[in-house]
Amino acid sequence: MMSVTSIARNKVLPFLRKSTKMQSTASLSSLVKLEEKQGYAVVSMQKTPVNSLSLEMIQALSQSLIELEKNKCKGIILTSACPGIFSAGLDIREMYQPTDDRLNQFWSSLQTLWLQLYGSKMATVALINGHAPAGGCLLAMCCDSRIMLNGKSKIGLNETKLGIVAPSWFKDTFVNTIGVRQSERALQLGSLFSPEEALKIGLVDKLVPDMETATAVAEAELKEFLQIPGMARYLSKMKIREAAIKDLSETREADLNQFVNFAKTDAVQKGLGLYLQSLAKKN
Numbered sequence: 001m002m003s004v005t006s007i008a009r010n011k012v013l014p015f016l017r018k019s020t021k022m023q024s025t026a027s028l029s030s031l032v033k034l035e036e037k038q039g040y041a042v043v044s045m046q047k048t049p050v051n052s053l054s055l056e057m058i059q060a061l062s063q064s065l066i067e068l069e070k071n072k073c074k075g076i077i078l079t080s081a082c083p084g085i086f087s088a089g090l091d092i093r094e095m096y097q098p099t100d101d102r103l104n105q106f107w108s109s110l111q112t113l114w115l116q117l118y119g120s121k122m123a124t125v126a127l128i129n130g131h132a133p134a135g136g137c138l139l140a141m142c143c144d145s146r147i148m149l150n151g152k153s154k155i156g157l158n159e160t161k162l163g164i165v166a167p168s169w170f171k172d173t174f175v176n177t178i179g180v181r182q183s184e185r186a187l188q189l190g191s192l193f194s195p196e197e198a199l200k201i202g203l204v205d206k207l208v209p210d211m212e213t214a215t216a217v218a219e220a221e222l223k224e225f226l227q228i229p230g231m232a233r234y235l236s237k238m239k240i241r242e243a244a245i246k247d248l249s250e251t252r253e254a255d256l257n258q259f260v261n262f263a264k265t266d267a268v269q270k271g272l273g274l275y276l277q278s279l280a281k282k283n
Ligand SMILES: CCCC/C=C/CC(=O)SCCNC(=O)CCNC(=O)[C@H](O)C(C)(C)COP(=O)(O)OP(=O)(O)OC[C@H]1O[C@@H](n2cnc3c(N)ncnc32)[C@H](O)[C@@H]1OP(=O)(O)O
Pocket: 049, 050, 052, 084, 085, 087, 088, 089, 090, 091, 092, 093, 095, 131, 133, 134, 135, 136, 158, 159, 162, 164, 165, 166, 167, 259, 262, 263, 268, 276, 279, 280, 282, 283
């Protein structure tokens, strides 16, 4: 089990051997763990306590994908090392009382990560072993298949509950996953679904009762995808995803400006502040 940086240093993974320049700050390396398996990698988010997607976490995930693709890794299982949580979504502290520079970097890095993961040539399976609200759900939806641990966890795009709006590319990813009608309703209501509900609407593909089964099922699922000729599988995926990818690629600057202006409004700042307080009060 290794971090991105330590893998590069030790030259352990065959598909990472040609590794060249990487962002080698210690902060990035401690956030994502890569594990070699036969022909694929397990990418585990390990930003305790809840894998919130801070700028550094987003960049660490991005960097992992760059290295894996560069080194011809064919598939990944994206999962979490934080008990009970897949990812709590975007780090709300990044959006609350931010500096302009950091907010710009944060959103631009998220756009990049989405473009990479949603358009990845690798086969990608999300092993959702805990809560996956908002940005956590988005990460899972970027994958080709979703296996969720059954239990008390919730998944969905709950942005409206925070008084914020999921951007168009979140919406596109949602629509491509569960369809227009379900998305329209769930986006407005900010619905968070139980694993059983998520399975019913197609937000996840399979449920598993425990982690031992989960790992085996995720591996079997990834192998099924990897058995298909890679180019045919990738181009077929792109037929569904390319419109959304093209749309964001062509409008990144406008999307960034829209996000920054929206995030900085008094109403959004007030809402985020109250939400952070409510999370803190819980403890
Ligand atoms: C402006 C347009 C932008 C549109 C896009 C937005 C997309 C997003 O992703 S917005 C983020 C949405 N995320 C959420 O609503 C999740 C909030 N968190 C939770 O519901 C719960 O934390 C949890 C169900 C994920 C886990 O619950 P658990 O009881 O295990 O842990 P907590 O005690 O609640 O949290 C521990 C710790 O972590 C902090 N935290 C939780 N979530 C976030 C987050 N998203 N960003 C930053 N920090 C978070 C929480 O405050 C606790 O901190 P302390 O230990 O310091 O109190």
